[in-house]
Amino acid sequence: MVAGLIRPGIPLADIGTDHAYLPVFLVENDIIPKALASDVKIGPLENAKKTINKHNLSDKITPVLSDGLKEIPHEYTDFCIAGMGGELIAKILEESPWVRRQGNHFVFQPQTHPEDLRRHLLTNGYEIIREDVVKERMKYYLAIEAVCTGVTEEHREADYYIGKLRETTSIHKGKYLEKVASRLDVKLKATRDEKYGKLIDEILEAAK
Numbered sequence: 001m002v003a004g005l006i007r008p009g010i011p012l013a014d015i016g017t018d019h020a021y022l023p024v025f026l027v028e029n030d031i032i033p034k035a036l037a038s039d040v041k042i043g044p045l046e047n048a049k050k051t052i053n054k055h056n057l058s059d060k061i062t063p064v065l066s067d068g069l070k071e072i073p074h075e076y077t078d079f080c081i082a083g084m085g086g087e088l089i090a091k092i093l094e095e096s097p098w099v100r101r102q103g104n105h106f107v108f109q110p111q112t113h114p115e116d117l118r119r120h121l122l123t124n125g126y127e128i129i130r131e132d133v134v135k136e137r138m139k140y141y142l143a144i145e146a147v148c149t150g151v152t153e154e155h156r157e158a159d160y161y162i163g164k165l166r167e168t169t170s171i172h173k174g175k176y177l178e179k180v181a182s183r184l185d186v187k188l189k190a191t192r193d194e195k196y197g198k199l200i201d202e203i204l205e206a207a208k
């Protein structure tokens with residue numbers, strides 16, 4: 001799913017790459033010409049080097065030790081940040097303002113709190129283009145494609161929970177959004193704050 005949202009033909013910086021499976025898949029299948037496989041920890045970076053060497057791709061995929069985007073060369077325009085919490089992805093973007101360059105392209109796969117990531121994106125000049133959901137071993141996974149436009153428009157709270165899922169054709173959309181609503185229902189029951197009730201109604205409407 002994540003590979004399907006990457007822009008073909010353009011070098012990619014994969015942040016938090018761990019085993020470098022994504023860049024290896026993309027380069028090996030001639031979807032992109034080259035990539036950076038970056039991680040903040042030595043262990044995962046060693047995993048990445050092993051996969052890159054096993055596939056004889058060391059001339060096309062470069063491992064980089066980097067906390068988020070801090071050591072990524074600024075000529076990169078395309079980025080993937082997958083397999084981390086939405087709050088951490090937002091923090092990584094916030095810590096490297098250089099990445100907010102008009103036209104830059106991003107694919108995110110937040111494991112938790114996608115609403116925090118969407119809130120960051122939609123209030124900081126990014127536009128969400130597409131979202132997709134898959135189900136694997138009873139778990140749902142979300143991916144978000146975004147571009148930096150430099151323009152920030154008004155958004156409603158529900159947009160941070162639904163994003164572009166209204167437009168996705170994924171067969172898992174309904175069940176995924178019902179799960180999002182049920183997490184908010186826990187908050188509604190705990191706080192009796194009607195704002196959660198209204199949000200739940202909107203999310204369930206989008207789930208139909």
Ligand SMILES: C[S@@+](CC[C@H](N)C(=O)[O-])C[C@H]1O[C@@H](n2cnc3c(N)ncnc32)[C@H](O)[C@@H]1O
Binds near residue numbers: 019082
């Ligand atoms: C669950 S793995 C995801 C691997 C791969 N991206 C995927 O989706 O399958 C998360 C990786 O993110 C890395 N990570 C966590 N915080 C990071 C940061 N601030 N900068 C770069 N990598 C980070 C971890 O070391 C770990 O290897």
